[in-house]
Amino acid sequence: xxxxxxxxxxxxxxxxxxxxxxxxxxxxxxxxxxxxxxxxxxxxxxxxxxxxxxxxxxxxxxxxxxxxxxxxxxxxxxxxxxxxxxxxxxxxxxxxxxxxxxxxxxxxxxxxxxxxxxxxxxxxxxxxxxxxxxxxxxxxxxxxxxxxxxxxxxxxxxxxxxxxxxxxxxxxxxxxxxxxxxxxxxxxxxxxxxxxxxxxxxxxxxxxxxxxxxxxxxxxxxxxxxxxxxxxxxxxxxxxxxxxxxxxxxxxxxxxxxxxxxxxxxxxxxxxxxxxxx
Numbered sequence: 331x332x333x334x335x336x337x338x339x340x341x342x343x344x345x346x347x348x349x350x351x352x353x354x355x356x357x358x359x360x361x362x363x364x365x366x367x368x369x370x371x372x373x374x375x376x377x378x379x380x381x382x383x384x385x386x387x388x389x390x391x392x393x394x395x396x397x398x399x400x401x402x403x404x405x406x407x408x409x410x411x412x413x414x415x416x417x418x419x420x421x422x423x424x425x426x427x428x429x430x431x432x433x434x435x436x437x438x439x440x441x442x443x444x445x446x447x448x449x450x451x452x453x454x455x456x457x458x459x460x461x462x463x464x465x466x467x468x469x470x471x472x473x474x475x476x477x478x479x480x481x482x483x484x485x486x487x488x489x490x491x492x493x494x495x496x497x498x499x500x501x502x503x504x505x506x507x508x509x510x511x512x513x514x515x516x517x518x519x520x521x522x523x524x525x526x527x528x529x530x531x532x533x534x535x536x537x538x539x540x541x542x543x544x545x546x547x548x549x550x551x552x553x554x555x556x557x558x559x560x561x562x563x564x565x566x567x568x569x570x571x572x573x574x575x576x577x578x579x580x581x582x583x584x585x586x587x588x589x590x591x592x593x594x595x596x597x598x599x600x601x602x603x604x605x606x607x608x
Contacts, residue, residue: 341412346380366395411571419565432481442553449500450547455482502538516606523599534589
């Protein structure tokens, strides 16, 4: 899949135009297509105008209703997957203001119920102490950093919403990475242990001695079963296609099976905290 930022934006317009042209070539109206796909005429209109990005399931229903050729099906399906992917590069995020990125994340958190976080390299902001959050933003200008720190700490309140469930899986490397001095890192590890007592939070760790499948590890989050965000060194990819989201859920389930939770996790965290203080 091509993930050029310009192409990601253009693909949405291309998809809308392609579906509209396909319907017109078939000689059908939006109302006819809406009935065949069990959608509203307004939704079909919004898809064809580009105001709404259709899911892969939406497109499959439309292609089936229009009896599109198999070769065209494959091309449009590929276009749909690209259209359901968003790219946010770090430079654009900083120009926009990192605190606004926190508002985007708060929006995901407000609209979702089940959260899955895989954290191979660092502790995420929802779990971080104030000192850890500030250290993670050390290269950000002070004024922007203050706003972002405040917003990150404010977002932590979502952990206490019992209507939502969270699973965090951290590697030992993520827990022990020296983002802050040893005493502060010990306090960060203690916070992780304390959060394991929240009834709606599962926090697991994967010790470095655990054998896991080889390959590069990326930080990713899955919101319900509808959105996956993946962090890479130069930015964030946002996937909404159900096949992409399902692939990350499968990967998460694999790491979930390798992690230790509950009292075993607390004992391991306590040992690492003691080592920081020694």
